[in-house]
Amino acid sequence: MPARLVAVNVVHELIRGPTRWTAIDKRPVSGLVAVDELGLTGDRQCDTRYHGGPDKALYAYAEEDAAWWSTELDRDITPGLFGENLTTRGLDITNALIGERWRIGGPKTGILVEVRSPRTPCGNLAARMGIPKFHHRFVATGRVGAYLKVLSAGSVRAGNRIVVDYRPDHGRTIGAVSGRA
Incomplete structure (x- = not known):
């Protein structure tokens, strides 16, 4: 079965995090969403020192990893809960290689x-x-x-x-670069 986008998520509302405002409250939207070099139309990042910009234009998270967390935490993990823009299915993001390239959607x-780096979450996720x-x-999980x-x-x-x-041939995966043992 080919890999697919399960959901496209944009900021629902800005919320006050432990130290600053955050746009982590992402929720699925329906229909076609435009994407440019800075991300999804209708989305936002608050602290652009650490989030957003060309190398962090989009954040992707695998539905399979969310299901693992759902079992681990004994709670529902809905698309966008971790602040991701793209929720995927059938794509092993933890073992994706830095520099790997994905084509999403139709040819036209x-x-x-391009996969650039693992997410480095802060206290807003907690x-x-x-x-x-x-x-x-x-x-610590690498997920x-x-x-x-x-x-x-x-x-x-x-x-x-x-x-x-x-897929480059260097072998540096998201999970390994994130610090997973």
Whole structure:
């Protein structure tokens, strides 16, 4: 079965985190969403020192990793709960290679993205989850998702196919680079 986008998530509302405002409250939207070099139309990042910009334009998280967390925490993990823009299915993001490229959507309107780095969460994730220091536990698993650079702008929607166009041969995965043992 080909990899697919389960959900496209944008900020629902800004909330006050433990130390600053955050746009972590991402929720699924329907229909086609435009994507440019800085991310999804209708989305936002609050602290641009650490979030957003060309190398962190999008944040992708695998539904399979969310299901693992759901079992681990005995609670529902809905698309966007971890603050991701793109919730995927059938794509092993933890073992994605830095520099890997994905084509998402159709050949004329879809996007091309490059895996740039693992997510480095802060206390806002712990606050969102209601679990003290959860962000440390999150990182320790290596199931952190990936920040993506947009190489070719276009638009995406839930249900779009994801094709891995290129995989470098260096072996540095998101999980390994994130600090997972």
